[in-house]
């Protein structure tokens with residue numbers, strides 16, 4: 001059943017006066033159409049397989065013809081029946097079916113067989129043979145007598161006892177059905193044509209047996225090999241029982257067959273083309289009034305009707321069949337059912353071979369029952385898919401309606417409201433990629449990007465525009481932005497929002513408020529344009545280094561995302577994967593010309609670029625590559641034969657490459673100066689120069705040997721890093737290998753990232769009532785207060801440990817926080833100060849490699865601090881082993897990546913007493 005298509009045929013119905021059926025052929029291409037009269041095409045089906053197609057069309061033809069009044073059908077008992085045609089059109093149609101009505105046969109009689117003449121005497125209706133002369137069919141008055149006198153010389157089908165054997169690869173041919181086949185054997189084709197010429201257009205069509213395990217589907221190798229079979233090989237592969245087939249037409253190698261009656265091969269007569277002797281088979285005699293046979297046939301009919309209910313594909317076909325069911329005899333019904341079923345070839349062959357009519361009906365019943373099941377499954381699959389599709393369509397329609405309703409009610413949210421909430425503020429140290437992230441968000445959202453910095457902005461007119469009364473008045477930044485991007489929904493990055501100036505002419509923070517607030521910015525009023533502008537679709541992203549510096553009303557409207565600095569590992573990756581690559585490309589250096597070792601990069605990060613971001617690292621890497629470019633250019637210049645007057649040229653090129661903003665001349669010495677900032681760099685460059693640059697003063701042989709030198713790969717290692725970037729700007733943060741009495745290492749956070757710092761306390765003088773504290777190191781107010789608190793708490797703790805100790809009462813202390821040039825502030829050094837003072841008071845140094853941070857209250861409770869990640873990184877960088885953090889910061893620490901926390905012994909404390917134990921309760925062996 002599957003693959004049947006009545007629609008294809010129906011389309012043809014309206015296109016051609018003589019209709020062509022859509023047989024699909026053996027190799028998948030469409031063969032030339034078989035001409036069938038309009039009246040028959042209604043029942044013409046196009047099954048998937050070639051034979052099925054043919055069978056279906058033939059069955060339709062057969063059904064149509066069965067509509068003829070019984071009077072025109074002669075019984076088998078009537079010898080060689082000759083009747084006048086019922087109508088010319090039917091005769092013409094039959095003529096076309098057989099292909100004999102064409103001009104070259106027009107003067108010959110033709111037979112149109114739509115059922116085989118397999119008469120057995122018991123089924124008179126079974127034999128329907130119409131024999132007329134074409135001329136006669138077109139004449140009007142000739143009577144039956146005259147027609148009977150004409151065709152007696154032609155052999156009847158049953159006279160063919162030796163036939164050409166045609167191999168059928170896919171399905172057997174049933175009597176009464178069409179089948180187009182391809183004959184690839186030229187000898188066989190010639191013999192068939194010859195037969196047709198001799199008015200003996202019959203051959204035997206036999207199904208080919210499959211080779212075990214071979215794929216016999218259309219187009220398969222096995223199918224192709226069937227056409228190559230010849231002679232005995234072919235003979236051995238043919239099923240014994242086949243069909244006497246009338247050769248309806250031959251077009252090229254396509255032969256259209258019409259099945260007539262069953263045959264059985266008895267012996268091979270000749271090999272090429274294969275010719276066989278056959279017996280004509282007849283059904284076993286049966287009683288047409290037998291109840292069992294009747295019942296079986298009724299079941300076949302009712303099953304066909306069931307198929308009709310579930311499958312629209314068979315509807316026309318079976319409907320017609322059921323209308324004319326009375327015209328069939330039992331064997332024909334069985335053949336019909338099997339032929340139009342989608343059963344496989346062996347099942348069909350079994351039906352063909354079955355001569356017992358009851359058994360044949362039973363076999364067919366099985367096949368059509370299977371069809372019912374298949375069509376039920378087909379129906380349920382179709383239903384399920386239909387439901388799925390209609391469900392999806394319904395959902396889609398409902399969603400669209402919902403959207404429309406929401407829009408109507410003003411409830412619809414665009415992707416901005418759906419977003420990465422309100423205004424996003426990226427906060428973090430300089431150079432960690434905040435601006436770059438903003439740019440990436442715009443790219444990801446497919447929005448235009450506009451950036452403006454409000455650092456130091458103090459004039460409200462910059463944001464809101466000038467009133468037009470002023471000379472040189474301009475619209476504000478937002479109007480300029482919209483004009484620039486040309487869309488209503490750009491991503492606007494407001495940089496440095498924490499550095500907003502305090503305005504003399506209005507408050508820029510308040511103006512920004514109007515700009516950023518989603519409640520207000522739908523009607524933003526620019527003074528210059530003086531019309532409300534809708535900024536509600538704009539996605540604002542702000543960046544800041546210190547969130548605390550952002551005005552509170554603004555901060556309140558922001559979603560702050562903190563971007564901490566990078567650790568060494570991360571910087572290494574950024575340098576290797578991105579910075580190095582871009583710098584190398586910018587300087588026009590090839591990968592194979594340079595190697596910067598890991599050690600060099602690490603040294604660069606640790607000793608030159610300690611800041612949280614990578615901007616400084618980028619500058620250094622660019623510097624290194626520019627110098628490498630210089631070196632390579634000079635090498636290249638020196639390897640070319642020096643021509644007087646040309647030796648200056650490379651320096652000009654270099655000047656462009658190396659130019660980092662300074663004026664560079666075309667003299668080599670000037671180039672060197674422009675590159676290096678320290679005297680060491682100059683020395684390095686001068687050294688490079690003297691190695692490679694040739695002058696006219698040099699002897700010719702030296703020039704030539706230099707010229708033949710191949711270009712060397714430039715290696716940048718930690719050992720020669722200073723040649724490229726000068727001496728390290730950062731020295732080890734550790735001043736002491738072992739902290740002396742009164743000195744403790746603290747951890748600090750700066751806008752540049754984390755760092756370690758020492759708190760040093762020393763005794764100035766002692767004397768009755770001289771207790772005092774002197775502070776130095778550019779401490780801010782908060783830090784000063786913190787020191788006072790530490791002094792008081794230390795005194796209390798010492799008295800607890802050593803009641804009656806007069807140390808703090810009688811000692812003038814000096815507390816210093818190096819480096820003195822750097823301003824410092826904040827309360828987080830509180831616990832470090834206490835430890836430093838107690839160390840001095842007890843004359844006991846603290847545990848080795850210990851660093852701590854935490855604000856302290858007067859009651860010695862430890863409060864949380866900020867910048868845990870940066871401080872942890874700084875501690876690791878300084879080789880600290882034990883770190884003390886406030887207990888409340890445990891959550892922040894736990895969130896850090898493992899590679900940041902690696903190798904640290906971290907303690908979380910809530911009271912100073914815990915720090916005391918960690919710092920002082922150790923034996924001296926551990927410290928050393």
Ligand SMILES: Nc1ncnc2c1ncn2[C@@H]1O[C@H](COP(=O)(O)OP(=O)(O)OP(=O)(O)O)[C@@H](O)[C@H]1O
Pocket residue numbers: 428429430431432433434435436437495543544545574578579613614615618
């Ligand atoms: N993760 C990273 N990968 C590659 N390059 C980076 C990364 N982070 C920062 N950079 C580079 O560092 C430079 C500075 O980045 P960017 O301007 O985005 O930093 P920022 O945080 O906005 O700095 P600022 O606060 O000073 O404005 C850029 O050249 C950028 O390409």
